[in-house]
Structure formats: structure tokens, C-alpha cells
Amino acid sequence: MSKETKDYSKYFNGSYKILSEDENAKKIRIPGRDVQIISEPSYKQEKQRGKEETQIIYEQAIPEEMKDFGRIGGQKYYHIQTYGCQMNEHDTETMAGMFEEMGFIRVEDRTKADVILFNTCAIRENAEDKVFGELGHMKTLKLEKPDLILGVCGCMSQEESVVNRILQKHAHVDIIFGTHNIHRLPNLLKEAYYSKEMVVEVWSKEGDIIENLPKKREGMKAWVNIMYGCDKFCTYCIVPYTRGKERSRLPQDVIAEVRELARQGYMELTLLGQNVNAYGKDLEDMDYGFGDLLDEIRSIGIPRVRFTTSHPRDFDDRLIEVLAKRGNLVEHIHLPVQSGNTEILKRMSRKYSREHYLELVRKIKAAIPDVVLTTDIIVGFPGETEEQFQDTLSLVEEVKYDFAFSFIYSPRAGTPAAEMEDNVPMAVKKERLQRLNDLLNRYSKEGNEALRGEIVEVLVEGESKNNPDVLAGRTRTNKLIHFTGDKALTGQLVYVRVLEPQTWVLKGELVETPMKTVAHG
Numbered sequence: 030m031s032k033e034t035k036d037y038s039k040y041f042n043g044s045y046k047i048l049s050e051d052e053n054a055k056k057i058r059i060p061g062r063d064v065q066i067i068s069e070p071s072y073k074q075e076k077q078r079g080k081e082e083t084q085i086i087y088e089q090a091i092p093e094e095m096k097d098f099g100r101i102g103g104q105k106y107y108h109i110q111t112y113g114c115q116m117n118e119h120d121t122e123t124m125a126g127m128f129e130e131m132g133f134i135r136v137e138d139r140t141k142a143d144v145i146l147f148n149t150c151a152i153r154e155n156a157e158d159k160v161f162g163e164l165g166h167m168k169t170l171k172l173e174k175p176d177l178i179l180g181v182c183g184c185m186s187q188e189e190s191v192v193n194r195i196l197q198k199h200a201h202v203d204i205i206f207g208t209h210n211i212h213r214l215p216n217l218l219k220e221a222y223y224s225k226e227m228v229v230e231v232w233s234k235e236g237d238i239i240e241n242l243p244k245k246r247e248g249m250k251a252w253v254n255i256m257y258g259c260d261k262f263c264t265y266c267i268v269p270y271t272r273g274k275e276r277s278r279l280p281q282d283v284i285a286e287v288r289e290l291a292r293q294g295y296m297e298l299t300l301l302g303q304n305v306n307a308y309g310k311d312l313e314d315m316d317y318g319f320g321d322l323l324d325e326i327r328s329i330g331i332p333r334v335r336f337t338t339s340h341p342r343d344f345d346d347r348l349i350e351v352l353a354k355r356g357n358l359v360e361h362i363h364l365p366v367q368s369g370n371t372e373i374l375k376r377m378s379r380k381y382s383r384e385h386y387l388e389l390v391r392k393i394k395a396a397i398p399d400v401v402l403t404t405d406i407i408v409g410f411p412g413e414t415e416e417q418f419q420d421t422l423s424l425v426e427e428v429k430y431d432f433a434f435s436f437i438y439s440p441r442a443g444t445p446a447a448e449m450e451d452n453v454p455m456a457v458k459k460e461r462l463q464r465l466n467d468l469l470n471r472y473s474k475e476g477n478e479a480l481r482g483e484i485v486e487v488l489v490e491g492e493s494k495n496n497p498d499v500l501a502g503r504t505r506t507n508k509l510i511h512f513t514g515d516k517a518l519t520g521q522l523v524y525v526r527v528l529e530p531q532t533w534v535l536k537g538e539l540v541e542t543p544m545k546t547v548a549h550g
């Protein structure tokens with residue numbers, strides 16, 4: 030954890046003062062605000078690997094004196110706005126769990142909240158722009174409700190440049206904390222509430238594992254972390270800096286959580302990690318990998334088990350062998366490729382070639398012929414030529430993904446790719462994205478079309494967002510399907526015949542009893 034605090038005076042021309050400094054915190058005065066900096070992010074420290082041992086801390090999350098904090102002086106409400114990936118969604122569930130244990134009640138309307146948290150994403154610039162826009166809007170709310178506590182957490186808080194910008198332009202923020210110290214939320218809340226100072230505590234450590242934090246899950250689907258962090262350091266990606274080193278939870282802790290979720294009746298689990306295929310590599314004296322973990326989870330009574338995200342480099346034969354056993358392991362693999370050109374993959378430091386990736390796809394399809402593959406693709410990486418981009422198109426044609434997330438490359442401060450020369454004009458990047466999306470849509474439509482007339486197993490999620498007369502659900506392969514039925518079916522597995530496959534959604538009709546030929550869908 031960084032105790033060295035930076036010199037912020039250069040941002041505030043004269044109107045900056047150090048009030049006090051000791052080993053616990055530094056207090057500074059900036060225009061309109063006193064700030065308590067307990068620790069702050071450092072790009073330099075976030076790059077380091079292997080110097081710190083991972084500690085597993087079995088935490089009792091809520092300090093005794095905070096257990097009623099949400100009810101002191103009247104009922105208090107919290108609101109968390111979440112950006113980014115499922116890891117963030119799940120962190121939000123943990124923070125919600127902590128708020129509820131402190132006696133707070135969740136509120137959707139943020140103008141009614143006593144505490145608002147922005148759980149942020151740093152993966153691309155537009156994600157950050159959105160948060161800064163929202164923080165700007167919060168100024169008015171803060172003027173109307175001076176006791177409102179406004180917090181920024183998640184990946185953006187781990188960035189030096191973000192903390193600097195908040196200090197300069199958004200001094201109405203009350204708490205900044207990072208991805209490694211979520212469990213410190215109650216303490217930081219207390220500090221900000223009583224001191225009225227802005228409190229900054231961002232640890233740049235490689236990362237520990239905090240067990241036993243409360244979680245407020247919703248619905249019949251649950252996320253379960255199996256590992257944290259990433260050591261891959263793909264040259265475009267900020268995640269290894271914001272989330273720390275790869276560290277696996279112990280198998281017995283994961284299994285205990287999964288058993289408990291099964292006991293509570295959850296219908297679907299998603300195992301989470303930035304690179305789930307590296308699960309177990311850091312567990313000393315244990316020859317135990319992701320395939321072994323899935324093989325154990327397979328025998329636990331939860332109808333569907335998914336996982337995200339895979340890295341092609343660590344996707345081994347043992348894993349394919351276990352996935353081919355199916356059961357509750359669904360026939361859907363999200364396998365980010367990023368580019369179809371070996372030279373670009375090399376410059377991205379993905380550590381596999383086009384051929385290696387295609388060979389892996391071949392092996393997976395041989396073992397699981399009805400598998401649905403989805404992916405992530407970046408276009409316009411620095412220096413990407415038209416020919417190199419065409420390799421991405423031809424790879425998409427070869428694999429025929431059912432769905433893909435496609436992005437224009439976004440430079441991230443502190444990453445190696447941000448230093449690379451980029452001669453691809455934005456107009457060209459946009460045009461490539463359009464061409465790629467046209468192709469991807471074609472295969473999405475084709476993949477759905479193949480299900481016409483088939484009967485698929487569907488987990489009913491509830492009324493469709495746009496039409497309350499229709500139910501929405503997901504197939505085992507995570508395809509969205511709409512059909513007419515009783516709302517009471519929500520949370521159950523049903524069978525639906527696909528009548529009208531479209532690009533983004535399947536439309537079908539409920540069938541009473543499953544037929545002999547059930548497609549996995």
C-alpha cells in the first residue's frame with residue numbers, strides 16, 4: 030500500500046496547503062475542501078508483480094460501531110451506479126451487502142439517497158467520460174443536500190490521473206476508494222461522514238483475497254468470483270493495473286459458496302475471473318486447475334453453470350474434456366480473440382497466434398459440436414493495416430461467432446500500447462468497426478436461424494422489458510428468447526419452440542412437455 034503521497038500543489042497554483050502529515054494520512058487543503066489522503070494510486074506500484082504474498086483474510090466486514098449507522102438519526106438510503114463488467118456488478122452486490130448490514134435501504138431514485146456510489150470502469154475512454162459527466166451533474170444535488178455522501182470506487186479510482194482530475198474538478202466527491210479495499214467501505218464512510226473531508230484510500234498493492242464479505246444478490250442467477258486480477262498485461266489493457274495480480278480463491282472456499290447457493294435454490298451461476306483459465310496456477314503445492322474446479326462444480330445441484338472470461342492461451346485440454354461432459358456446464362464459451370492477425374496479436378502481447386486460436390476452436394468444436402462461441406474484438410489497434418484487419422474478418426468467417434463485443438481501440442494512460450505510434454485515422458477505425466459489425470450480425474442471424482423449429486430449454490427471467498405481455502428468458506447458450514406465458518413461470522426452466530429467429534432475439538412458443546429432440550440452443 031502506498032504511504033508516499035504526491036505533491037498536488039502544481040494543480041492548484043498557490044491555493045494548496047499541507048495541513049498535516051503523519052504515517053496514517055496526509056491532510057491537504059484544496060479550493061473549497063480539506064482532503065484526507067490515506068493512500069493513493071501509483072501506476073509504478075501497480076505494474077509490480079511477485080513481490081507480495083497473497084493473503085487470504087477471513088473478514089468480519091462490519092465493525093461493531095457501524096452496524097446501525099444506516100439508522101442513526103433516521104433511516105438512510107444508498108444508491109450504487111455500476112459501470113462495466115460483471116466483476117463490477119458483483120462488487121456492487123458485495124457493497125450492497127455491506128450497506129444492508131449497516132442498516133441502509135437501497136433506493137433506485139438517487140435524489141432520495143443519503144449515499145451515492147459510482148462503481149466505475151476504466152476499460153475505455155468513453156466509459157470514463159460517462160462517469161465524469163455524471164459527477165458533474167452531482168454538484169447540483171450536493172448543493173441541495175449538503176449531507177449527501179458521494180463516493181467513487183472501482184477501476185477508475187485505481188488510476189492516478191483520475192484521482193488528480195477529481196481533486197481538481199470534482200472536489201464535491203467525498204470518498205475515493207479502489208478495487209482492493211472494498212471491505213473498508215464502512216470505515217471510510219464513517220470517516221467522511223464525521224470529518225466532512227474528502228477521504229482518499231486507494232491501495233496499489235498486488236492484492237489480497239477477502240473472504241466472507243456479505244453479498245446482496247438479486248434474482249435466480251448468481252455470480253461467484255473464483256479468482257481476481259490479471260497477469261497477462263495485454264498491451265492495450267488497463268485491468269492488470271487496476272485489479273492487481275492473478276490470485277485464486279481456494280477451491281474449498283469456492284465450492285462452499287457454490288453449495289450454499291445451490292441450497293438457496295439459485296438456478297444459474299457464473300464463475301468470474303479476468304482470466305478464469307489461469308485458475309489455480311498461483312495455488313502453491315496444488316496441482317489443481319480450472320478444469321478440476323468445474324469437474325467438482327458439475328456435481329453440485331445448480332441447473333446451469335457459466336464462466337467468464339477465458340484467455341485462449343490458458344484454455345487447456347483438461348478443460349475441454351470436462352466441458353464435454355456437459356450436465357450443468359452449458360455449451361457456451363466466451364473466447365476473446367481481439368484480432369485475427371498474428372502480428373497484431375503479438376503487438377497486443379496476447380501470447381497466441383491466429384493458428385493457435387483456430388486450432389483451439391477446432392478442438393472445442395470437435396468435443397462439443399453444438400457449442401456457441403462468442404468473442405471480443407478490437408479494431409484500429411495502433412498501426413493496424415487494412416490487410417491485418419481483413420485477417421480479423423476472415424477469422425470471424427471461419428469461426429462463425431454467434432455474438433461478439435466489438436470495440437474501437439481506446440488508448441489507456443500507463444499501458445504500453447498508449448505509447449505506440451498510431452497512424453490509423455479515426456474515420457478508418459469507425460469504418461472498420463462498421464464492416465466488422467455487419468459481418469458479425471450476419472453470423473448472429475445465421476446462428477439463430479439454425480434453431481428455427483427446435484425446442485430449447487429456457488430459464489425464465491420475467492416480463493420482457495419492452496412488452497409486459499411477453500416473457501423473456503435465456504437458452505443454455507445465453508440467447509434471449511421471447512414467448513407468451515404465465516409470469517409465475519419466472520425463475521423456472523421451461524421448454525420453448527423457436528418459431529421466429531431474429532438477429533438479436535428468438536421468438537417462440539411454450540411447449541408443455543419436452544420432445545425427444547431437444548436442441549441446446
Ligand code: 5AD
Pocket residue numbers: 152153265266267365367405406407436437438439440441
Ligand atoms: N480499447 C478497446 N477495447 C479494449 N478492451 C480492453 N481494453 C481495451 C482498450 N484499451 C476490450 C477487450 C476486452 C474487453 C473486455 O474490452 O476486447 O476483451
Ligand code: SF4
Pocket residue numbers: 259260261262263266267268269303304340
Ligand atoms: Fe486485459 Fe488481457 Fe488481462 Fe483480459 S487477459 S484483463 S484483456 S490484460
